[in-house]
Structure formats: structure tokens, C-alpha cells
Amino acid sequence: MMTSFALLCLSIAIIECMAGILGNGIILAASSSSCIGSKTWPPYDMIVISLSSSRFIVQSWNTLDSLMTIFYENFYYTENVYLVPKTIFTFLSYSSLWFGAWLSVFYSIKVASFTQSFFIWLKLRIARLVPWMLLTSWLCSFTAAISFVWDDHSVHENSTAPSSMTNSSAWTTTRKDSLGLLILISNAGIGMPLILSVVSSVLLIRSLWIHTRRMQNNASGFRDPSLEAHLKAIKSVCSFLFLYIIYFICVLFILFNIFSHLSNGEMICVVLMAACPTGHSFVIIWSNPKFQKLPARIWHHTNCPIRTSSLHSFLSIK
Template sequence: MTSSSVATMTSFALLCLSIAIIECMAGILGNGIILAASSLSCIGSKTWPPYDMIVISLSSSRFILQSWVTLDFLMNIFYEPFFYTENLLTATKIMFTFLNYSSLWFGAWLSVFYCIKVASFTQSFFIWLKLRIARLVPWMLLTSWLCSFTTAIPFAWDVYSVHKNITAPSSMTNSSAWTTTRNDRLTLLIYLWNASTALPLTLSVVSSVLLIRSLWIHTRRMQNNTSGFRDPSLEAHMKAIKSVCSFLFLYVIYFISVLIIVFNVFSPLSNGDSVCVVLMAACPTAHTLVLIWSNPKFQELPARIWHHTNCHVRTASM
């Protein structure tokens, strides 16, 4: 991500970066709560529940990603010359691409998990997945890490080489051939990166559509029965569908914003680029809040901390 120093930064861009930093810090806090609550529930157990494994992977990747992005924003604002050293720029691109892609994959697997556990399809393949999802989740997560690592290295290497060649002097005779080679290489990587990031998006869309269809079928069946609409499975459907659909909506916005920023559709720190930065920071934080809202276990930990804090304050004041 490129930017200018504070002296040349517009007030709107500075405001957007400040908002993005606040959003990232809220996301760090929320993901820390989810990570702590999920880890505490897994301590002492020999086998981790598949839901906790996915949520721990998602929250930890987002925790590191949002911490890194916060540092990135602060460096852009206060110490740009150090930020644009070649080694730091390379590490930043690798880390951002890897963590960003990992969080996208983990979020997609969470949508798939919701669909498999809650939806009530009778197809043999779906039943096979439902019975084996606990054993498949570790392999799904490991594959996501490997895919993210594979995707990050070549993309970041090309960004690094482009930055180095732009800053280095070149002769007029070789500039045309070098530009063609650079553009061909970068275009190929753009296509590969877009295709790879579209995979988790496709999984999320398919999971959401299947879950909506399952909910519709289940609702129609309940209308023909006398059991009413207080079926626990319907409530599970409704809660899962809200989480999955909200994540899908946020995912699409985040996906578009990241593509716009990474490929410099807008000039650095223009109004369009600044708005995309705010959206990119807001979407993961919003989904983290949705996860906390949809799971009572994640709500209990802040309540306990608040209760203990109040007890200690009252004890100290007496």
C-alpha cells in the first residue's frame, strides 16, 4: 500500500486513516476475545471441536493481520521514509498477502462449516461431509495455510522487483523492453491472484445459497405441520443464515476494496483510495462483531472480565 507523508496528506485522507486505525484496533480487541474464549474451551481436551479450530485460525490470522495493518497505517502517517526501504516493503507485502489470503480462506471454511452442520440435505455426498467434517477440518486449514503461502511469495516478489526497478535509473534504450516484460509478468500474477482469491469467495457464495435453500425447504415443511415455528432447528437456521449472509456481504465489500488498493485503481491517498482503506479495515471488524453476537460463549468472556474488574475496584475502594 502506498501513501504520502503527513505534510502532503489531505485532511480527508488523514481522517480516513485515523478511522481505519480505530477500526483495526476494535477488530484486534474483538478477535482477541474470540481467540481467548475459544482457546480456553479447548484447553485440557485431547481433541478440539472443528468449529473452535476454524474460529481460532480465523481470529488469530485476523488478529495478526489487523495488528500489521495498524502498524502499516502508523508508519505511513509518521515515518514514511523508513517504511519504503526495500526489505521492509518486501516483508510488508508478503505478510499482508499471506495473512489476508489466510483470513479469506478461514472465513470461507466457517461458512462451509455452518452449511454442513445446519443444512438438512439428504444427498449422499452431503451426508458423507456431515459425518466426516470433524476429520476434514484440520486438512482444510492446513491446505489453506499452504495455498496462502504459495500465493504470497510470487506476488510479493513481483511487487518488490517492480518497486526496485522503478526507483533504479534505467537507460532509454532498454526501458521499452523492460516495461513490456514487467507488465506481462505483473499481468499474469494479477490474473493468478484474482483467480485464487475467487475460490474462497465462491465457497462462501455456494454455502450461503445452499443454507438459504435448506432454510426455505425446512420452513415449508414446518408450515405443513402443526408443530408451529418454535422449532430449534429453525432458530439454528436463522442464526446461521444471518451470520453467513452478513459475512458474505462483508466479504464481497472487503474483496473489492483489497483489489482496488493492491492494484492501485485510485491514486495513493485520493478520496477513492481512502474510502477503500476504511472499508477494508471495517469489514473484518464487523464480521468479528457478528461472530461475538452469534455465539454466547464469546459474550461470556467480556462479561466475566467486566465482573471481575468491578469486584476488584469495589474491594480496593472499601
């Protein structure tokens, strides 16, 4: 039975997802427009297009999921029906985590200044590696999602089997084996992008902080645009890392069914899972002038006819 708190949280999550759809749509449109007509796509645009498109789809799906939960709860959460949306949610969540991690790795390789030979090797070859990185992410996400839900479904079948047909100790052993396989698959699907994101973000923050301290020591007292750009980049990376970790924890809680269905804990996770990708999308827009220009152009074209008609009305009155 849905409580008033659950209804409130689902409504907030829908609003957050709608804002995220708008933000990711802006990023996707701006990145795609710069790639249309070009034979080779820049690696940054390839990552951002993959990330924004996956988040656009996952937040659209979460909006539909929340609406189905509100209006068709009894039908939607039956075993046979709920298996499909959980598979889709798992795949989209894994994909979003992978692409977000690759964006952090790309930032770190391109911006950070390290002299290690492996780092230099990556910097020279990152453009050729990006398509393979993205393809591998799709395959890993698909495999992990199918395996995860298959294992979860097997555990559910064992738990609902009649006692006359299932030995209690055998069921416990099967459940432990299934849980171990589930943990292994989850670590392969979620743990690796989390490690990549944290390590690359920490390295990038360290590199930017070192450069910022040097600029502050050499500052002449006037406003330095380079110093402000470095401080803005540090804030962006820290914000992304914070939002990424929260999103990772919430996805883990939902996939492992840590909280009971429609409990306060699960609803808080749903709200945070909708808020974190939305927040990161607007951080990307805020930190990149290319993404800021598209809303300004849309706003300008939207207001131009209004201003023109207002001017004509004013002249006619005169």
C-alpha cells in the first residue's frame, strides 16, 4: 500500500527526471549538432553523446516507472511484469555509470599534467580508444543486466517453491550461491566504473589544485581568468564525483533490494537517483560554454517574434 510519503517522493522524482530530460536534451542537441556532417567525431563529443543519450533514456524510463507505480502498482509489481522493467533499469543504470566514468577518465587524461610514460601513452591514443571503450561499456552493461536479473529471478523461484518440493538446507545453499554470483556480477558491472571515476577524478583534482596554488603564488593581485577557470574546473569535478558516488550507492541499494517495497528508504533512494544525474547534467552545461549557447539561442528565437509584434503594436498606437 502506497503511503503519502511515497507518493510525495515519486512526484518529486518525476519533476527531477523531467528537469534531467531537459538538461540532457540540451547536451545531446548541442553535441550532435557539432558532429553532424563531420566524418570523424571528437572523442569528447562521442562520450558526452553516449552519456546524455543514456541518461535521457533512463530518466524517461524512470518517469514512466514512477507513473506506473503510482497508477498501476498492483499490476506493475507482479513477478512476470516487473522482471522486464528491472532488466531495463539495470542496463540503463550500468550504462550511465560506465559513460560517466569514461568522461572522468577523459577529463583526467586531457587536462591533468603527469609525466608518467603510461599516462603520456594514453593521452596520445585516447581518441582511438574511445569508440572501443564505449562499445565495451554497452556489452558489459547488457551482460551484467541479463545475468543480474536472471540470478535474481532464480533466487525468487527458490524462495517461492513449495516446502514439500524444496529442502530447507538445500534452498539456503542455493540462495547463498546465487547471492555470491549476484555480488560478483554487480562488482564487475558497477565496481569497475566507480573505481575508474574516483581514481581519475582524484588525480584530476590533484593536478588542478597544484596548478591553482602555483597561479595563486604568482598572482599579481589582479583578477586572473586562468585561475578562475581552474577553480571552476575543481568545483565541477568535485560536484560530479559527489553526485556519482551518491548515485552509485542508491543504484546498489535498489538493485539489491536493501529496503522493502515503497519504504521510506527506497523512496529516498528513488529521489536521489533522479536528482544526481540531473544535477550532473546541469554541472556539465554550467562548465561548458558550448552547452550554454544552445538555451540562449532557443530563448532568443522564442522571444524574437514576441518582441517584434510588441514593437509593431507600439508603433501602430503611436
